[in-house]
Amino acid sequence: MPDATFKIFRGDRGGGKLVEYNVPIATGMVVLDALHYIQAHQAPDLAVRWNCKAGKCGSCSAEVNGRPRLTCKTRMDALPLNEPITVQPMKSFPVIRDLVTDVSWNYRVNRMIPPFTPRADVEWKMDQRDVDRVQEFRKCIECFLCQNVCHVLRDHDKGEQFGGPRFFVRIAGLEMHPLDGLSRTDLLKDALGIGLCNITKCCTEVCPEDIQITDNAIIPLKERVVDDYYDPVRWFLRKLKGKKRK
Amino acid sequence: MNEKFETHEHDVLIIGAGGAGLRAAIEALGQGATVAVVCKSLLGKAHTVMAEGGIAAAMANVDEADDWRTHFRDTMRGGKFLNNWRMAQIHAQEAPERVRELEQWGALFDRTSSGDILQRAFGGHTFKRLCHVGDRTGLEMIRTLQDRGVNLGIDVYMECAITRLLKDGERVSGAFGYWRETGRFVVFKAKSIVIATGGIGKAWRITSNSWEYTGDGMALAYEAGAELMDMEFVQFHPTGMVWPPGVQGILVTEAVRGEGGVLRNSEGERFMERYDPEKMDLSTRDVVARAIYTEVREGRGTEHGGAYLDISHKPAEYVKRKLPSMYHQFRELADVDITQGPMEVGPTCHYMMGGIRVEAETAQATVSGLFAVGEAAAGLHGANRLGGNSLSDLLVFGRRAGLGAAEHAKQSGPVTIDGEEVLEATREMLEPFERPAGESPYNIHRDLQEAMQNYVGIFRNEDDLTKGLSELDSLKARADRVRVEGSRLFNPGWHLARDLKAMLTVSEAVARSALARKESRGAHSRIDYPSYDEDWSRQNNVILREGDEMKLKQLHITETPDELRQILAEEKS
Incomplete structure (x- = not known):
């Protein structure tokens, strides 16, 4: 299967920028899987909140292509893969680091x-x-x-x-x-x-x-x-x- | 002590904010103690939130014949009589009152037609016993406890991880940790400490557990000199998702079978007939997990290596009402409509029956001032836990730990923090940043999960366990050279580097205990010792630290009193 390109917000209270990562896609993959892949292989310090990975705890909220979503329930096969997928922290709360906000x-x-x-x-x-x-x-x-x-x-x-x-x-x-x-x-x-x-x-x-x-x-x-x-x-x-x- | 450390002082410090920690906090506060709760995640996200099926309590709202005696007997039989009988007795006797209390604090359970709390069937329970809210009982429970606790005035320190317990002589005096958000260090001073940190599921590759379940509390207690017990008994829940790969291990509630779901293999056979013809699909978890594993190994597995679990014979509306989160989980993550066809399921590492050895009445560990409760503690469940007995465990022993901890704090004099110990804890945390070269914690974690999955899994033998132990040795050496990139600001790689240490300690305790127990009992299945052993039926494995060495000893189980023995001997009514 092809790779997907992600543009992920990296930064803190002082500001930041979108950083590009390539991730191999697997069947049934969700955006949170991709974030974990990036942590394990490319950016071990990428800050993400998550717990159950099954839509039951409400920890992994972020804005995927501008839409507020639980990343554990956002399927890659529901996103257009011909352009980069942007993942940004929730806008209404102050950023702590990367995708983690102060709630x-x-x-x-x-x-x-x-x-x-x-x-x-x-x-x-x-x-x-x-x-x-x-x-x-x-x-x-x-x-x-x-x-x-x-x-x-x-x-x-x-x-x-x-x-x-x-x-x-x-x-x-x-x-x-x-x-x-x-x-x-x-x-x-x-x-x-x-x-x-x-x-x-x-x-x-x-x-x-x-x-x-x-x-x-x-x-x-x-x-x-x-x-x-x-x-x-x-x-x-x-x-x-x-x-x-x- | 060095002044630069942020320090908080409370009578009782509770580590972990799941059901057990919150229930303990509420009780300690009620006793007049000042209470702090520290948790690694945000409040309300602990694993309790993912508990689905229900709370076991002999309320007899549906089956009038139920009473604590039957619940006690079911729990002991499920645990293959290795349970601490006194804990099993207290648990069965007090669970109904704890459920009623939860309702009086605002929890809303599903109802019977006469307006009482509805109860459903579950594996190993003689009667319909699980008080539930659809398949999101844990969410209801944690929200109720969290709102109650916050309202009563518990201080909650969220996204804070404890890395060391501090001692004043032979008793505990506090804890050292870091804020995940800033990476700054923090010291808690307390007369009593309650460990309510849950289990160690994240040491296995296929698991229903989240990132938090890295055995922290067990490792902290062990390092502080407390004893661990029954560590060989790891529960593999029979039904986790198996497909697609990203969701492998995510829990499929036992309530599917409780509501009438049936298991079949690829040949369409209801294979549980061969493993437990009497209880069938509602046999205990150890039996069902082994059955599914065996079916797959013998070539009767599904396309993706599991068994079929089917509830589609029930009306679609009923399924959606009683199992709403299962319906959504499969529809959204696996493209399966469970009202129309079967799910694919397989065993997933779910729960640790073993843990910190505690006194039944007070939940005190073998170190003065240290208490443990819930999954982090051992004793109630013996060799295998019945579904539904965990949520009731959290409530019953959470309350008792809170009482015990408050009482201990009242009676003990002031404690002091050893500044040298704090500095040592600081050095330990900073080392991974200072190494010029070293390995990523993610690689070591992946290899640990692989080793535990392959060598310390559902079926065990001496060869595998020995291999597993030597693998753990080399993983420990690698973990000592782990290197962390980036800053201290919310850095998951750094957090994992510390969690790895706890996982390695606890994994070693599991493998050593499993190697020692030369028999098969409950969740511990030895291919080389496939049957029960009379001697082993009377002893628990206990792990303790002597210097820097991990030691294993056996502890004789105390005799069950006659009146309880009589209950155990009775056939179910």
């Missing part, structure tokens, strides 16, 4: 979210149909590709005012948990700025787990925020009774 901001946002809080005296029984709805959100492997493509973060750099799709998915999983008794709409409205999302669905398009981020997580959460804060009757009741909605 620590995500972990800081995550800390702001109040945990699952069961209602008092709850009976631990649930219907599979109610569980199904929430399990969709819990499929998230935290690859942060949705954060990477979200234009609020990517183009407008609003990380200080906006949580991003990953954390709307996480909150949807908590808010729609059949036994959870807490409301997180104040957090969504203020600190995580869900109003900044104008539902362009870029996040949904890149999700490797096929989570319907916009339709099933963000829009229902936006509706909850509207109900709680902009419906005059509810607003009045909330003033009277406090924040709980369930």
Whole structure:
């Protein structure tokens, strides 16, 4: 089989450039295989994150030919091989080295979210149909590709005012948990700025787990925020009774 | 000590952030200890995330007749009675409570029609026992533990690798490591240390394990004077992917067979009839792995050297619902639609039953202040682990290790760090950069994997094991001359150079133990000693360091108390 030519970003916070590598292609090969080949034969210090190599851990995110992908699930036979394949780090996060980016901001946002809080005296029984709805959100492997493509973060750099799709998915999983008794709409409205999302669905398009981020997580959460804060009757009741909605 | 080292001080230091490490951290924190968790990858990426099938716990939600006694008996039978009986008892008794607790922390399991946690069948378990979430149970578990831990206030040091345990006399006092991102060194000072670093799968060529599983924790403990036990028992999971080459070894969950999938050879025969007519496809992993290996060797393998695993007789929607990640994995990586036709599968190195020898109740190792848990520890699984018993192991003994470590920290006085030891650890890490010439760590790693695959694999004999040991000797000599290119900034070649040392130490422990055990039992199959041996049924192999020498001794198994012996003798109800 022929060789493929790669152009891979090599560099760090101070800058870098695309460096060319040739890699022999094997049947069924994915881009991560090629990166490993380059490490073993040409560039032992090529920085790459990876773990499971089976699309379950969300470590190996990068931009392949400009498209945000898990490199372990990007098949070489799905890419045009008559031109070089470019592999670059996720653009929305600061580069540490080569394809490795600083995603620590995500972990800081995550800390702001109040945990699952069961209602008092709850009976631990649930219907599979109610569980199904929430399990969709819990499929998230935290690859942060949705954060990477979200234009609020990517183009407008609003990380200080906006949580991003990953954390709307996480909150949807908590808010729609059949036994959870807490409301997180104040957090969504203020600190995580869900109003900044104008539902362009870029996040949904890149999700490797096929989570319907916009339709099933963000829009229902936006509706909850509207109900709680902009419906005059509810607003009045909330003033009277406090924040709980369930 | 030299001031230039970044130093962090905690009561309890936990190395590894999979299910075991996180569960230990939550418990230690609950006891009022200050807790740090150090992990080589980002939080939430540890191997627990790849566990698929479920958590074994005798909750009796589906099969009412199930109870801890049956779970205990299944575990001991699966482990060919080499298990630490007390660990197997604690595990079976406490697993249901640990699962309920996980649910109360937000985990969402699949449900029965009456709204309880659903349980599925699995190899070696008498009853339907595995609490699960489709085929992504591990993801659910690690996310739940991670969110709980972070919320409670654990300090997590991500992408940080520990290269040495530090001691204050006979007890542990801390650990030395480096930040992967910057390559800078860091010292952790702690009264108790919990090793929760998982296994050693990366020493084999065909493996389901990721880059992290290089035996670090076992090697660290061994270097610090702790004993390793049962190292000859390496689990080859019967069903890994075999084609295409890049995905070879990636796990195909046992839940495929749990949900009704069947194995066939190239002649269409359900060959498990010849190996275990009673349990068939749901026989224990050691038996199924050997069966597939034998079918292939005798010429009845598939096109790419495996067996067929078929679940396409079930309705497509059912398969997609119960095994969604298998469906996607095969469709995207192998162009196979598992709802329409069979998968090709073969054995893959998956799990280490052996590990650091610990006390059953507290998970303390043979060094004061050192604890070990999960795959890094030995005892619970004996000669072969049942599927589903790993996730429950992490929860049950993670909690106990956290308790033990917190308790130990409370009772022990202040510890001091030996500056000389730290400098020595620094020198060790910098040497590979300073050599003017030397070999790439990738070459040595490739040859190590080849040697372990060929000489210390599923079937073993004296010749191969001896060859394997001498191969390890020359690999060690090569590793001493390894050279690293580039800077210290996130340099995977440098990281591998250090991981190689751990892999070589642990691989030697495996080969030595395998050579010593002159019988076949569980996952350890000797072609030259094909049957059980009465004497060996009463002893564990133990590895320890004496000076710079690796020593092997045998340890007598303590007598099983009568009440447990009675349970073991009972036939399944």
